[in-house]
Amino acid sequence: MPGDNANKALIDSLNGLLADYFALYIKTKNYHWHVAGPQFRDLHLLFDEQATELFALTDIVAERVRKNGGATLTSIGAIGAKASVKDDDRAKVDAMDMVKALRDDNAALVETIRKVKAAATEAGDNATEGAADDWTDQAQQRVWFLSQILA
Template sequence: MKKSDAATAGSEPRIRPQLATPTDLKAEATRDIAGAMNGILADVFALYMKTKNFHWHMSGPHFRDYHLLLDEQAVELFAMTDPIAERIRKLGQPTLKSIGHIARTQRVLDNDAGYVEPGDMLAELADDNRQLVMRLRAVHSVCDEGGDIASASLLEGWIDEAEQRAWFLFEAGRRGDSTGH
């Protein structure tokens, strides 16, 4: 038995310090905001993976353009993950811890199909990004209610980025008619 084990043998196990970070926001607000932000984090990881999946499995006459577009969008999505997680930690709350945690939390649907038509890939990702915009706006409201202007400010930039991704995907998937249908 190690010396440290002997010192604690028969006594209560040591309680590790909490991950709480001092903040002037109310505890209920930090809990609510962090919970909503963890949902966004899971969705962003899931959308990143789906975007990379479609990037890797793209085919067809527009392969190069679509392949590069999806790679650019995946980089943008991945770049969001650390600021989201760090914002949650700045609120003194825990963040996602594993792929399983992401899978239990995400709302973006996976696509494990063996083959997806390129136009369907673009349409699905455009829809996922539009849904992400709605969720980001909902989380912005939670931040406003809790007085968290720092998180709200970050969300505003991510809303604009997600709207742009959806726009580019929509335009890339147009079939050449004036209505986009």
């Protein structure tokens, strides 16, 4: 049976993923609100679609934390302290720079999810392991869509 340390590591990794989902959600929404240029409509809609997907995942990840006996993030400050996704506070960003940033952030998210899956394996949490596969697929799809815009 997995130890208490493995469970704590899983909870910590899930909270890191949760923080990244929130940070990436806000960044994607920022770009949704501020995108401009010839591809405005397509990017505006894509960013909104991706933000909606990211936000929906926050509750799922938070509930995995709770189901494992942990406490979730409690505030914007807690999210900021735990997130590895970097903010972009600018209102004016070139549309293709937005696409590149979101592609790169989602690609990094894939690696974060893989670490969560490894922690879930170590803790014996097969439900989180299975969910991580879905989360990986979703992040890879976002990377793929964003990459195709840049091709």
